Amino acid sequence: MEKYSVYVPRLIKKQENFAPGHRACIGCGEALAVRLAFKALDNNVIVVNATGCMEIVASQLPNTTWHLPWIHTLFENAAAVASGIESAYKAMRRKGMAVPDNTKIVALGGDGATSDIGLQAISGALERGHDFTYICLDNEAYMNTGIQRSSATPFGAVTTTSPAGKKSFGQFSWKKNMPEIVAAHNIPYVATACHSYPFDLMEKVKKAVNTPGPAYVHVLNVCPTGWRSATDTVIKLGRLAVETGVFPLYEVENGEYKMSLDLPKLKPVTSYLKGQGRFRHLSDDLIQQIQDRVNLDYEKLLGKAKNGNKRTARNSKKGTAKA
Amino acid sequence: MTTRVGVEVSIALADAVKLANPDVIAAYPITPQTHIVEHLASLVADGELDAEYIPVESEHSAMSACLGSAASGARTFTATASQGLALMNEVVFVGAPMRLPIVMAVANRALSSPLSIWCDHSDMMSVRDSGWIQIVGENGQQCVDNIICAFRIAEDKRVLLPVMLHLDGFNLTHVIEPITFPEQEAVDKFLPRSPFPLPLNPDKPVAMGEFAPPFIFTEAKWAHEMVMTNSKKVIKEVWDEYEKAFGRKYYAVEKYHSDGAKVVLMTMGAIGETASVAIDEMIADGQDVGQIRLRLWRPFPFEELRESVKDTDVLIVLDRAISYGGPGGPLASEVKSAFYDQAKKPKIVSFVGGLGGRDITVAGFKDLINKGVEIAKTGSKNEYEIYGVRE
Numbered sequence: 190m191e192k193y194s195v196y197v198p199r200l201i202k203k204q205e206n207f208a209p210g211h212r213a214c215i216g217c218g219e220a221l222a223v224r225l226a227f228k229a230l231d232n233n234v235i236v237v238n239a240t241g242c243m244e245i246v247a248s249q250l251p252n253t254t255w256h257l258p259w260i261h262t263l264f265e266n267a268a269a270v271a272s273g274i275e276s277a278y279k280a281m282r283r284k285g286m287a288v289p290d291n292t293k294i295v296a297l298g299g300d301g302a303t304s305d306i307g308l309q310a311i312s313g314a315l316e317r318g319h320d321f322t323y324i325c326l327d328n329e330a331y332m333n334t335g336i337q338r339s340s341a342t343p344f345g346a347v348t349t350t351s352p353a354g355k356k357s358f359g360q361f362s363w364k365k366n367m368p369e370i371v372a373a374h375n376i377p378y379v380a381t382a383c384h385s386y387p388f389d390l391m392e393k394v395k396k397a398v399n400t401p402g403p404a405y406v407h408v409l410n411v412c413p414t415g416w417r418s419a420t421d422t423v424i425k426l427g428r429l430a431v432e433t434g435v436f437p438l439y440e441v442e443n444g445e446y447k448m449s450l451d452l453p454k455l456k457p458v459t460s461y462l463k464g465q466g467r468f469r470h471l472s473d474d475l476i477q478q479i480q481d482r483v484n485l486d487y488e489k490l491l492g493k494a495k496n497g498n499k500r501t502a503r504n505s506k507k508g509t510a511k512a
Numbered sequence: 513m514t515t516r517v518g519v520e521v522s523i524a525l526a527d528a529v530k531l532a533n534p535d536v537i538a539a540y541p542i543t544p545q546t547h548i549v550e551h552l553a554s555l556v557a558d559g560e561l562d563a564e565y566i567p568v569e570s571e572h573s574a575m576s577a578c579l580g581s582a583a584s585g586a587r588t589f590t591a592t593a594s595q596g597l598a599l600m601n602e603v604v605f606v607g608a609p610m611r612l613p614i615v616m617a618v619a620n621r622a623l624s625s626p627l628s629i630w631c632d633h634s635d636m637m638s639v640r641d642s643g644w645i646q647i648v649g650e651n652g653q654q655c656v657d658n659i660i661c662a663f664r665i666a667e668d669k670r671v672l673l674p675v676m677l678h679l680d681g682f683n684l685t686h687v688i689e690p691i692t693f694p695e696q697e698a699v700d701k702f703l704p705r706s707p708f709p710l711p712l713n714p715d716k717p718v719a720m721g722e723f724a725p726p727f728i729f730t731e732a733k734w735a736h737e738m739v740m741t742n743s744k745k746v747i748k749e750v751w752d753e754y755e756k757a758f759g760r761k762y763y764a765v766e767k768y769h770s771d772g773a774k775v776v777l778m779t780m781g782a783i784g785e786t787a788s789v790a791i792d793e794m795i796a797d798g799q800d801v802g803q804i805r806l807r808l809w810r811p812f813p814f815e816e817l818r819e820s821v822k823d824t825d826v827l828i829v830l831d832r833a834i835s836y837g838g839p840g841g842p843l844a845s846e847v848k849s850a851f852y853d854q855a856k857k858p859k860i861v862s863f864v865g866g867l868g869g870r871d872i873t874v875a876g877f878k879d880l881i882n883k884g885v886e887i888a889k890t891g892s893k894n895e896y897e898i899y900g901v902r903e
Contacts, residue, residue: 232714233714234714235584235712235713235714237580244723245723248719248721248722248723249722249723249724249725250722250723250724250725250728250732251722251728252722253719253722255717255719256717257714257717258712258713258714258716258717258718258719259717259718259719259720260579260580260583260712260719260720260721261720261721261722261723262576262579262580262603262606262610262721263576263602263603263606265572266572266573266576266579266603268573269568269572269573269574269576269577269580270576270577270579270580270583271580272538272566272568272573272576272577272580273536273538273566273576273577273578273579273580273581273582273583273584273588274580274581274583274584274712275580276536276538276564276566276577276580276581276586277535277536277564277580277581277582277584277585277586277588278584279564280535280536280562280563280564280586281535281584281585281586283562284535284562286535286585286705288584288585288713289713289714289715292713292714309569309570309573310569310570310572310573310576312569313568313569313570313573314573316569317566317567317568
């Protein structure tokens with residue numbers, strides 16, 4: 190990894206397929222993730238964008254941020270639109286019509302478009318085995334409409350529809366585990382990534398797109414606007430999400446789990462929670478609940494991972510943290 | 513040589529789709545559309561039709577996949593009915609302003625609730641203002657011919673709009689009718705490939721489906737309306753060409769003994785053929801009656817309608833859908849607005865009937881026409897009558 194980070198910047202192409210001039214907020218982690226993801230790819234890509242932040246900031250007639258063919262239709266149907274494009278290319282190529290070779294299809298959707306309203310369309314497209322990549326840009330709430338909770342909003346987080354009050358501590362449910370739901374479809378490639386690990390993200394996106402059949406990359410993006418965090422802590426918060434085990438980086442390749450980072454010991458979740466206004470109201474008890482849940486989920490994940498098994502056996506209790 | 517064969521209309525329609533050689537079919541099963549998509553699936557499975565059949569998980573995804581497919585430049589078909597059309601409603605409205613030439617057959621069926629699998633036009637009316645060209649079939653032959661015309665109209669560079677072909681569920685989809693199939697070679701000639709002007713293609717990137725702020729949204733709507741209005745010319749042209757190639761001619765308003773008739777019944781869909789039998793019998797009895805059938809629902813053929821009943825005193829309009837609390841059936845209210853500012857106009861009587869598969873028999877149509885004439889004379893306290901309802 191260390192060597193990689195020395196030489197890779199020189200290999201990253203200069204061309205911006207997600208070009209400057211878009212209207213994302215200051216410090217938008219999502220725009221960074223999208224920019225990096227498409228630097229990892231060639232220009233043979235068609236982008237299908239669900240309604241959401243990335244659609245809004247990049248679009249507006251008559252301008253576009255994209256240097257790739259791009260289509261937006263609705264909120265919940267990016268995977269279905271991608272199915273149609275993939276099938277069209279397949280049929281037209283087979284029938285000898287003039288279409289470019291080796292065209293890749295990448296669908297982009299936020300956490301709401303992916304784990305809530307578009308879940309059915311995604312499940313259908315994965316089950317049918319279309320050759321496309323779905324990238325979930327997870328900023329853990331409906332940020333585009335003004336920070337409303339989604340099923341990907343973490344437990345305890347304040348949003349405009351999961352406010353904290355006398356009878357509420359914020360989000361009442363645990364974050365839906367979308368990568369696991371996708372992995373249950375037995376598709377060839379599933380990965381999690383974060384903009385704070387750019388080379389890892391790029392490598393995974395590239396791998397996903399070059400995998401025949403459906404592939405899925407779930408990217409956690411820090412959203413200073415929605416998370417009520419400072420714009421200069423975006424990279425740090427992304428790293429802390431990973432280092433605390435809140436958002437572990439891993440791959441599932443043909444059913445085989447593989448942890449992406451070697452983290453001998455997780456940092457306590459408080460180090461991640463404290464920089465974010467959305468968790469400011471949490472009591473020690475709630476923080477402990479979050480810590481316990483993170484420990485449990487992380488252990489479970491390590492248990493599934495080939496390279497995690499050994500470590501679990503070696504330091505079963507040491508690997509996780511206390512709040 | 514072309515021969516007439518007895519085929520179930522759904523199967524015939526699917527065979528006509530095959531003649532049009534689509535590249536992608538995305539569909540979700542719903543009664544009474546199923547036989548259409550089942551037959552297409554088997555044509556693909558047998559290698560008789562070289563297309564991708566996407567067995568999607570919902571109608572919403574069916575139409576979404578159609579958007580992606582048509583945007584890529586592939587010839588695209590789907591079919592649905594009733595709740596399926598309602599579920600895909602959101603997506604139906606997206607395709608037309610994006611100018612994607614998709615063709616869809618709708619096996620008309622009542623919308624819930626109460627649940628009914630039988631025919632009426634409530635599903636059709638739910639997408640009235642979706643910006644699609646909408647053709648209504650009355651019999652199997654019309655559906656076969658018009659599905660081929662639909663692809664040509666949709667893909668015409670002056671149009672580039674999706675086209676819906678409505679056919680009555682069960683009353684038409686599930687009946688066996690004598691059909692003359694056009695020859696493949698002749699269809700190929702009639703329906704050449706017309707590449708979509710700006711497809712999704714990495715060699716020439718385009719952005720499709722961007723959002724429009726207020727300064728440009730109205731212009732986008734205006735452009736859509738212009739192309740919709742002007743499409744009527746192309747539709748007529750295509751129907752003329754079709755006649756030249758295959759000998760069968762279609763009109764936006766089909767006249768049946770209506771020229772000079774004082775009383776004219778207006779219908780839409782397969783029920784019109786039953787009505788024609790009633791008209792025949794009434795004429796034989798010496799009554800001055802005729803019929804017009806609407807074949808083109810959108811764009812609405814205002815001039816053709818006015819022309820077709822220029823000598824008529826009473827125009828009785830039968831709707832198979834209700835606009836609750838409104839001025840009458842959706843078709844009748846369109847007809848009324850077509851005549852509102854005309855100096856000479858017939859008395860328009862609005863009936864709603866044939867809901868959720870309720871039959872109107874030949875005797876029923878005679879009764880309906882007589883009632884209509886009576887209402888025209890005496891007037892009615894109601895905006896419209898629901899024919900045959902047990903109050």
